[in-house]
Amino acid sequence: MKFEDYKLPFGYPLSLEGASAGGVPFKFASKVIGCIPGDVLILSHPRAAKASTLRPGQKILVTIMAGNGVLAFASVIDQIIAQPRPLVFLTYPTKLSFKEIRGATRVEIRVPIEAVCLSGLVATKTTGVITDISTSGARIELTESIGDIGGSMEVSGAITIARMEEKFNFPAVIRSRVERSTRESEAEFPAIYGIEFVEVPHSQRLLLYAFVYSLLATK
Known part of the structure; x- marks a missing residue:
């Protein structure tokens, strides 16, 4: 499936994982703000992230709880803006992985x-x-x-x-x-x-x- 096929609503929570310029690993909470299919994915800038932690060109792993499993994909930060609100622009995901997690037998x-x-x-x-x-x-x-x-x-x-x-x-x-x-x-x-x-x-x-x-x- 393509990312847009999951029909995640604006404001849907996700996690950003990566490492700082100094090699310190991080995991921040973010939200889906919007997307242009095939072009860019727009996310809220994590409140817990310092201004220098995320930077253009940085590789990011995105994980999302979706349905009865975890959706994950690798991406790259394309751009970060501060106004009119802090936003992170990622390259649009082309390869997705989905791991099913079921807590009970159906x-x-x-x-x-x-x-x-x-x-x-x-x-x-x-x-x-x-x-x-x-x-x-x-x-x-x-x-x-x-x-x-x-x-x-x-x-x-x-x-x-x-x-x-x-x-x-x-x-x-x-x-x-x-x-x-x-x-x-x-x-x-x-x-x-x-x-x-x-x-x-x-x-x-x-x-x-x-x-x-x-x-x-x-x-």
Whole structure:
């Protein structure tokens, strides 16, 4: 995939790793400000970095938590400006590596859901299905796009445990977005997201664990 395919929103956090002119290693927090695909990537200047630490021509390793893994690429600082705000311009990444990190085993399912995006001024609703789930997150396919990476949402529906139907409502954060091909975009559920469950109430957390482990027991 190309960097722009990850659709990281402006303000998305990342890390810059490298070494100073004296050979002292560093790792600074920064954020995505913008980009011109194929040309330049624009980042905020790390607050913790001294003016002389970062310099044009310096090689940098960029790491980003994206979806269920870590996205990394090497780049070079092209330019640094101080006004109207401190910004770092990097050469646009051409080679990307992605290491998947999953904290829990996922199981394939197909459960109808309603998804509500809570990040905008007005809550946006749509329908879809959960296609795989773990105790920490899920993959969902929706009838339309409703949010960006880093946005908050809730997914709700009904699941069956020991022949009993239970209602669920799981708060989540969008961690990744998968773009279908042109042909696949005509599918019933063209918008695909990877979500992480966050701040799930205790009773709903117990329901989630019971559901996932009951599925694993049948595999």
